[in-house]
Every structure is written in C-alpha cells, then in structure tokens.
Amino acid sequence: MTRERKFSTQELFKATNSLLLRYGYEGFTFSLLAESLDVSRAAIYKYYTNKEELIIDYMVYEMTKMLIDLQEIDQSATFIAQLNELITLIFTYKDIHQILGMVHQFKESSSTIIMEKKEQLGKLHLDMYRYLEGLMIQGKKDKFLRETLSNDVILGCIFQSIAIPNHRGIPEHEWIQSIKDVVCYGIFETK
Amino acid sequence: MTRERKFSTQELFKATNSLLLRYGYEGFTFSLLAESLDVSRAAIYKYYTNKEELIIDYMVYEMTKMLIDLQEIDQSATFIAQLNELITLIFTYKDIHQILGMVHQFKESSSTIIMEKKEQLGKLHLDMYRYLEGLMIQGKKDKFLRETLSNDVILGCIFQSIAIPNHRGIPEHEWIQSIKDVVCYGIFETK
DNA sequence: AAACAAAATAACACTAGTGTAACTTTATTA
DNA sequence: TAATAAAGTTACACTAGTGTTATTTTGTTT
Incomplete structure (x- = not known):
C-alpha cells in the first residue's frame, strides 16, 4: 500500500556524486539536488534531514x-x-x-x-x-x-x-x- | 595624506589561502575573511568587489x-x-x-x-x-x-x-x- | 588647526539556502 | 469503494552571505 517513488536511492546517490564533483562540498545544496532529480526539495528531506x-x-x-x-x-x-x-x-x-x-x-x-x-x-x-x-x-x-x-x-x-x-x-x-x-x-x- | 591600512595585501592573500584550503571555494566567504583579519566585511569590499x-x-x-x-x-x-x-x-x-x-x-x-x-x-x-x-x-x-x-x-x-x-x-x-x-x-x- | 582624502565601519535591502508543518496525491487493500 | 499510508508538494519562518551607501575615523598637508 504505497505510492511509487519518483527517485531511487541509486539516482539520489548518482546525482549527489556528480553535483559534489561539480560544485564541491559547500556548493552542493538540496536545491540543486532537487532540481537535478526533478522533485521538490522537501521530498529529499523525507529521506535525509541535511546534506551531511x-x-x-x-x-x-x-x-x-x-x-x-x-x-x-x-x-x-x-x-x-x-x-x-x-x-x-x-x-x-x-x-x-x-x-x-x-x-x-x-x-x-x-x-x-x-x-x-x-x-x-x-x-x-x-x-x-x-x-x-x-x-x-x-x-x-x-x-x-x-x-x-x-x-x-x-x-x-x-x-x-x-x-x-x-x-x-x-x-x-x-x-x-x-x-x-x-x-x-x-x-x-x-x- | 592617508590613514594606515589595518591589513596588507600579503595578509589578505595569506588568510585567503588558509581559508580556501580549510573551507573550499563555496565555503570561503568575505564574512570568514573579515573575521580572520579582524576588520569589517565592508573594508574588504573596498579592494575586491567579490570573492572571485x-x-x-x-x-x-x-x-x-x-x-x-x-x-x-x-x-x-x-x-x-x-x-x-x-x-x-x-x-x-x-x-x-x-x-x-x-x-x-x-x-x-x-x-x-x-x-x-x-x-x-x-x-x-x-x-x-x-x-x-x-x-x-x-x-x-x-x-x-x-x-x-x-x-x-x-x-x-x-x-x-x-x-x-x-x-x-x-x-x-x-x-x-x-x-x-x-x-x-x-x-x-x-x- | 582647518581642510583633505584614504580607510574603515554601521546599517540596509536583497538573495539564496535551511528545515518544518500542513496539505495533496496516488496506489494498495480490506 | 472507502480507508489507509507512503510519497510528494506548497508555503512559511529563519539564517547567513552579498553588495552598496552613508557616515565616522585617522593621519597628512598647508
């Protein structure tokens, strides 16, 4: 009884990888990540409360x-x-x-x-x-x-x-x- | 006819160096730099309009x-x-x-x-x-x-x-x- | 000592990221 | 088909950095 996820952990990790390499640690933001995965920023907060x-x-x-x-x-x-x-x-x-x-x-x-x-x-x-x-x-x-x-x-x-x-x-x-x-x-x- | 500077370009560069290594490009801010040099942030803007x-x-x-x-x-x-x-x-x-x-x-x-x-x-x-x-x-x-x-x-x-x-x-x-x-x-x- | 000019600061409006709460969507199951 | 629960979105208050302007400080020059 659950709705299908818009993004998998794999996709999350993959996007995290490339954004970290591109923008560095401080340059990496949940906003960028959300944009890259085409989901709302809050959706990511359901799985991780912060970037660290x-x-x-x-x-x-x-x-x-x-x-x-x-x-x-x-x-x-x-x-x-x-x-x-x-x-x-x-x-x-x-x-x-x-x-x-x-x-x-x-x-x-x-x-x-x-x-x-x-x-x-x-x-x-x-x-x-x-x-x-x-x-x-x-x-x-x-x-x-x-x-x-x-x-x-x-x-x-x-x-x-x-x-x-x-x-x-x-x-x-x-x-x-x-x-x-x-x-x-x-x-x-x-x- | 000029007031003595609180910080030299050398000091500015030295602080820039260590803060960049410690915090990375995006983590490096004029706020951190000003604090490190013990001057106001605006003083730095007199010499450089942005960190780039x-x-x-x-x-x-x-x-x-x-x-x-x-x-x-x-x-x-x-x-x-x-x-x-x-x-x-x-x-x-x-x-x-x-x-x-x-x-x-x-x-x-x-x-x-x-x-x-x-x-x-x-x-x-x-x-x-x-x-x-x-x-x-x-x-x-x-x-x-x-x-x-x-x-x-x-x-x-x-x-x-x-x-x-x-x-x-x-x-x-x-x-x-x-x-x-x-x-x-x-x-x-x-x- | 009055005028001056460079150096520095305080204060403001603006922008962008953070984290959360209330709400909506969607698929399952009973 | 109504209840349910996870997934997702919207909207808000908060924080921190940005860049600029008006003002004050300080030392030099005449």
Missing part, C-alpha cells in the same frame, strides 16, 4: 562496495596480477576518493548519527588500509616491491596516481597502462 | 611568483640537479596547486575583468608547461628520462606526487626525498 547525512551515507555505501570488490581480488594469484587488479579497481572508484576528502569540511558540531557514520567510515578505511598493507608486505617478501620504501609512500603514490589529469583524453585503457607503468618503474631510464 | 576577483588575483600573484622562481633554476646545471630543484619548488607551492583546481567552480557568468584574469592565468600555466616540457625533452635527450613515457604522464606524475598525504608526519626534508625516490625509480625492485 546524505553525503556520509553515500560515502559509506561506496566504500563498502569498494571493499567488497577489493576482497574479491584472487589472493592466490601472483603479486603482479593482484597489483594490476588493484590499480584498475582504484581507478574505477576514483570519484569517491575525491569526495572522501570533503569529510574535513563537515561542520564541527555534528549530530550523533553523523559521528557514528564517520566512525564507521574510519573503520572501513582502516580495513582497506590493512588489506592493502598486507598486499604490500607480500610484494616486498616476494621481491617485487622495493624494501626501502615505506608502505605509506607506496600506497600514497598508487592512490594519487589515479588523479593525474588526462588532459589529452587518451583512451581509458591506454591511460591506465601508462599510469601503472610510471608507478611501477618510475620516470627514470634504468641504466 | 580576490581569488583569481591571488592565483595570478602566486603563479607569477612560482614562474619567476622556476626560471631562476640554473639551466646550465645537470638535468638531475634541475629536476631536484623543480620537485622541491613544486613542493613549496603545493597549496596553490590545490587552490588552482577551484577555478572550475567559478560561476559561468563572470565579469570581463575575471575573464581577462582567467586568460592571464591560462597563459601563465602555458608558460610553465612549455618550460617544463623543455626540461623533459632535455631529460629524454640526455637519457635520464624514459623515452616511452609521454611528457603529460611524467609531469602529471610529478605534480600529483606532492599531494601524497604525509599521514605519519615524516619530517619534510626526509618526506620530499622519499617522494623524489618513488617518482624517479618507481615502486618496483629493479631485477
């Missing part, structure tokens, strides 16, 4: 999804194969990494529910970090990764690499290959 | 300064020495690179003066790119840089590397060394 709750919910949703995909990488495969899959995966989730950085712009005085979700997000992030750190340790043990580099630098480098701007619009597959290449072998000619 | 003009002026100022510093790098030095200086330089200007990305959040309908400054900024950017591209070409000719990598990928990699988050708070000099290391030699052990 919506955004953090979206972040948790994406991070959970990413973590599931991450854990589906075949751990019995070679290190090289796993690293390849990892970089491709991070690349497909690059939007969320940019958006994740907006948490620090949230108002200090947040409700309990938001503080809880923030903690949950922190846990997801830690889970991801632990998983990746494990992979790095394996990579070092197997003599693929340089022992002298800290895991922070290696992982930081991988995560930043996806944000290198593709100004010339190189086709995605080719571009990812280039990125993997520099990250793995660096910019120097090996003597 | 202030921000773009700040961007042009920083980019000009960076370009001057860049051109002071000794072109007769070895490629390695020049690259070293370049990365250190980009590192000292890392704030402005983050802020520069906010131009795409400016309102579409901007005044003539802003359009002009945007163009000027574009020219400065192009000048910088040309200079850096020259350095990359030299690096390839001298067999330091890998011929197979495009200049876009190499430069993109260098510019992104400065944004790798230093979560553990490694001392700056040590951190920069690590960054240079990964960028130049990659994450892989050389077989």
